[in-house]
Every structure is written in C-alpha cells, then in structure tokens.
Amino acid sequence: MGKNIVDITLYKPKALMNISGKPVAEALHTLSISPSETIVIHDYLDHRPMSVSPKSGGSAGGHNGIRSIIAALGNNMDFYRLRIGIGRDDTDPADYVLSPLSTAELEFWGPDGQGIDLVWKEVTKICAGLR
Numbered sequence: 001m002g003k004n005i006v007d008i009t010l011y012k013p014k015a016l017m018n019i020s021g022k023p024v025a026e027a028l029h030t031l032s033i034s035p036s037e038t039i040v041i042h043d044y045l046d047h048r049p050m051s052v053s054p055k056s057g058g059s060a061g062g063h064n065g066i067r068s069i070i071a072a073l074g075n076n077m078d079f080y081r082l083r084i085g086i087g088r089d090d091t092d093p094a095d096y097v098l099s100p101l102s103t104a105e106l107e108f109w110g111p112d113g114q115g116i117d118l119v120w121k122e123v124t125k126i127c128a129g130l131r
Contacts, residue, residue, distance in 0.1 A: 004128075006127045006130065008123075008127070009031060009033070011024070011027050013027075017042065017064070017065035017068075018064040018065050018068060019068055020065055020068055020069060021065075021067075021068030021069040021070070021071055021072030021073070022068075022072050024038075024040070024069050024072060024073075025069070025072035025073050028073075035073050035076045035078050035079040036078045036079065037130055038079040038080065039079070039080040039081070039082060039123060039126055040066065040069060040079060040080070040081050040082070041081075041082040041084060041119065042063060042065055042066060042081060042082075042083060042084065043063075043083075043084050043086045043097060044061075044063070044083035044084060044085055044086065045062075045086060045087070045088045045093060045096075045097070046061075046085075046088070047083055047084075047085030047086075047087070048085045048087055049085055049086055049087040049102070049104075049105055050085065050104070050105060050108045050109075050115065051084075051085035052082055052083070052084060052085070052115075052118045052119055052122050053082070053083040053085065054080065054081070054082055054083075054122050054125070054126060055080070055081045055082075055083060056079075056080050056081075057077050057078050057079070058077055059077065066081065080126050082119060082122055082123070084119075
C-alpha cells in the first residue's frame with residue numbers, strides 16, 4: 001500500500017489577527033495555494049475553552065480576523081477553520097480575548113499538554129480529505 005504525502009506549510013502573519021486577511025491572501029498567492037487547501041486556526045468565543053472544532057467554509061461567525069481573510073480572498077469562504085474554543089464571560093469580549101490564559105489552559109496548550117495533539121489530529125483529518 002502506497003503512502004500518501006501531503007505538504008504542509010505553516011504561516012503566521014505578522015499582522016494582528018483582525019487585519020491578517022491581506023498577508024494571508026498574499027502568502028496563498030505567492031505559494032500557489034488555493035483557499036480550499038487552507039486551514040486557518042483561530043480562537044472562538046462561542047465554544048468551551050480547550051476545545052477544537054473543525055469547520056469548512058461558511059461565514060466569519062462574528063470573528064473579525066476571519067472576516068478580514070474572507071474579504072481579502074474576494075469573499076471566498078472556501079477554506080477550513082480550526083476553531084479553538086476560548087469560552088466567554090460577562091466582560092467585554094475584546095478584554096476577555098486579550099486576557100491571560102488560565103493555568104489549566106496553559107497546561108493544556110503547553111508542550112506536555114493535549115491541545116497540540118488535538119489540533120494535529122484535526123489537521124490530519126482535513127488533509128486526508130484533500131488528497
């Protein structure tokens with residue numbers, strides 16, 4: 001049985017998330033990668049902390065960074081997202097998003113935590129569908 005090989009390029013824009021659309025679109029163009037072969041990993045207020053939820057296409061769902069990427073891609077919403085749940089509280093969402101992670105979250109996303117393995121599991125599932 002032959003092995004299927006998938007190339008993965010990791011790209012982290014230097015721009016703030018809310019204005020990352022242009023650099024993401026430029027990187028995809030430079031690397032000749034279509035949006036349908038792209039996975040954007042981002043925080044998500046409406047899912048419980050330390051959860052990972054894959055999604056294919058669709059609207060920005062209120063996320064300004066995703067809105068920026070969609071606009072820069074010419075309203076193309078045909079990319080995958082891995083939504084990293086961060087939950088929410090009663091404070092201003094902008095303040096909450098920028099607040100420090102809890103000890104449990106730091107451990108979960110740290111080098112010995114389960115978070116990175118969970119993300120990798122979802123990335124491999126998406127890549128399997130791209131072959």
